[in-house]
Amino acid sequence: MAQSHPASTNTPSYLTGDPAGLREFLDKFDVFLFDCDGVLWSGDHCFPGTVETLELLRKNGKQVVFVTNNSTKSRADYRKKLDGLGIPSTVVSSDGHHARETEWLTPYQEEIFSSSYSSSIYISRILQLPENKRKVYVIGESGIEQELRSENVPFVGGTDPAYRRDVQPEDYKRIAAGDTSLLDPEVGVVLVGLDFHLNYLKLALAYHYVKRGAIFLATNIDSTLPNSGALFPGAGSMSAPLIMMLGQDPVALGKPSQAMMDAIEGKFKFDRTRACMVGDRANTDIRFGLEGNLGGTLGVLTGVSSKEDFVSGPVRPLAYLDKLSDLLASEQ
Amino acid sequence: MAQSHPASTNTPSYLTGDPAGLREFLDKFDVFLFDCDGVLWSGDHCFPGTVETLELLRKNGKQVVFVTNNSTKSRADYRKKLDGLGIPSTVVSSDGHHARETEWLTPYQEEIFSSSYSSSIYISRILQLPENKRKVYVIGESGIEQELRSENVPFVGGTDPAYRRDVQPEDYKRIAAGDTSLLDPEVGVVLVGLDFHLNYLKLALAYHYVKRGAIFLATNIDSTLPNSGALFPGAGSMSAPLIMMLGQDPVALGKPSQAMMDAIEGKFKFDRTRACMVGDRANTDIRFGLEGNLGGTLGVLTGVSSKEDFVSGPVRPLAYLDKLSDLLASEQ
Incomplete structure (x- = not known):
């Protein structure tokens, strides 16, 4: 056998x-x-x-x-x-x-x-990020943030309430213009995990970061998450819009x-x-x-x-x- | 020529x-x-x-x-x-x-x-929905709702504020159990268009409707939407998580x-x-x-x-x- x-x-x-x-x-x-x-x-x-x-x-x-x-x-x-x-x-x-x-x-x-731990190790120990591109833009919950902190990786996004809002008409112009109050110029990595607070603004920012050269990572690509004997959207479903928009798969760090x-x-x-x-x-x-x-x-x-x-x-x-x-x- | x-x-x-x-x-x-x-x-x-x-x-x-x-x-x-x-x-x-x-x-x-008009015509005039499955679950904005109304198609979801909220722990059990206050048993179609208020709950409900037999439609499958000289998430990006979860493409009604x-x-x-x-x-x-x-x-x-x-x-x-x-x- x-x-x-x-x-x-x-x-x-x-x-x-x-x-x-x-x-x-x-x-x-x-x-x-x-x-x-x-x-x-x-x-x-x-x-x-x-x-x-x-x-x-x-x-x-x-x-x-x-x-x-x-x-x-x-x-x-x-x-x-x-x-x-x-x-x-x-x-x-x-x-x-x-x-x-x-x-x-x-x-x-x-x-x-x-x-989330595997992703943090990959970012901190495997990726050779330029000095001015070491921040991670996170789509995800606090588990990712805790593990990034444990590896001393700076990040934006994640559970920050500033990102939990509707997209506003002026956001389009600001994002298109690369407004640094919305698009942090030090972001060199986009890390997408399961985010129960996914929204349009977060997806728009992730897309623009990658278009501006950030590395596209996913904690994992499971499309679904089991709960209560049924299936719900998983981390892969958070990456799916970006994969479609970018025509590019993320490097996935999970199984x-x-x-x-x-x-x-x-x-x-x-x-x-x-x-x-x-x-x-x-x-x-x-x-x-x-x-x-x-x-x-x-x-x-x-x-x-x-x-x-x-x-x-x-x-x-x-x-x-x-x-x-x-x-x-x-x-x- | x-x-x-x-x-x-x-x-x-x-x-x-x-x-x-x-x-x-x-x-x-x-x-x-x-x-x-x-x-x-x-x-x-x-x-x-x-x-x-x-x-x-x-x-x-x-x-x-x-x-x-x-x-x-x-x-x-x-x-x-x-x-x-x-x-x-x-x-x-x-x-x-x-x-x-x-x-x-x-x-x-x-x-x-x-x-949205093309989709409404397709639902009202082409699809032969059973008497008790005529409602449409909408992911999208008011444009879709107006056109569905113009064709006398009943719908749930859309811009209803009840769907613009975070997913709660009890939602998983209720959705898994088919709670009719969350999953309307008369829904026979899921129609996905561009939704600036997309969230986890809306995606979870759309997935479960289709798993329970609803027809999966998309107004269109453009992955991006141009604005201010840049690109932002389009209607196709709203369908992308569902396509990944379901392993099924929607019938797309737009160009x-x-x-x-x-x-x-x-x-x-x-x-x-x-x-x-x-x-x-x-x-x-x-x-x-x-x-x-x-x-x-x-x-x-x-x-x-x-x-x-x-x-x-x-x-x-x-x-x-x-x-x-x-x-x-x-x-x-």
Whole structure:
């Protein structure tokens, strides 16, 4: 049961209700990278068994890393969310006692890797911006801002109330003329993430920044965001108008971009052949694991992709489950 | 100098400063269909010579029709805009006196054909909607609403202030559950036009209406809107997030859709071989005329497309000018 190439047409193993198959699968991996929305929870609803499943993995010495494309939250926000959902922030050792933090048992917040963090690292450490073009124009929420601050990247836009207003007739002339009170001349990057306050003015400014030479980045390109068992506009939908206007795709920093995998590996130092990506989306999560040459990928049917997507689609996981907590049957 | 097929690679004639060529060109046509933004004006700035050029055409017995994809305005709004810009609303006859209205000299408002009007006609006269699915969910401004009213089409959304608000946590559950106070069960069509008040809630509702079976229409798919000599988000940019989320294109009713040409012909009754489409965009205006088998197309360089687009692009006009008022030189 070797991990297949992205373009291959293997038939994924269906492991729900197969304790022996589950044990065999788990034994192959030391590290599990988890997508969150649609895998551990949907919106504010934690799936039954999520907490117990993560405990089981940790009890068996597996390292858990939460890898999320949701750019609206920072790693600190995610820690709060995980705490609020009852997902433990300490790690239980195999004998059932609380373990001391060891080298591989990193502090909890460090187990979280978000697209806003990945984007901030890319801007601060990879991009070589000219001295006078270091500001980032943000379309997004506070999660992006917090992570940019953590990397000392200056920014404008984001949650600034000055941008949460209707476009005014005089804005057109000011933007067309490059008025520096609307278009900051030091902006060298436009970073687009999920923004619940997207509006016409923000899109107009982002477009003009890119036309004036700014680099076009997206935290991620998921078109939808699961919530309450349904789908809502995702970060990719914020970039979509700009992609259409500019005729240009952004550099996307979230899954399935391998920029994110490289950053995770740089931080957590693991053997890719002993790592498994768990996710609900074939075209982002599973693709991310396959293109990253991880040892395995595991699909769950509690999010976006359907059984048909996993079994017959162009991007197929190594195995799939009805739901994450089906892993608990490995103990039977 | 025969009109070419859309896919052909003719070399357009450059007629600026060529009085004989201009006269020869004008003699071929009885009807001129004009795009407005980028041809007659940009935003609120009327190009010098626009008024005189239209007067010249009318004086020479040409019928003028304004064909606009700008869905934010109704035909009545356009009449006001034309009046405000000094573009005459009566027609001057060839002897210089104001002409009486004759059969071809239709009342001024009837010379205007907008994508919001075209969309309303399509919904009311072409679509066969079930009795309980006749409402339209509108993303757009009052122009669309006025034209829907003129065709007695019921609608929700649009400029209703109830939709101009931030998305709230409880909205996700309500939308996911199909709460009828947010998702009107009688909506059978989603119509997306240019909306200066686009927001997350409006996009989420449009997505869910289409997922529940509503027909996805767009007034037009222009990605940008010219204003003050620059480009801003257009109606296509409002549809872009939905296209990405749904993996489905809307039926577009504005240029270059031939649904619009058929509607114009149905109303104005003209000989297509004696009609010329004038526009600034190769991929909408010029394509519209070419695919409509009009006798000619005329590009102007005061809007979106460049000389290179017209001369070397995939969609080329029969002839092009630096600016519309270069037609005035035909009298020299």
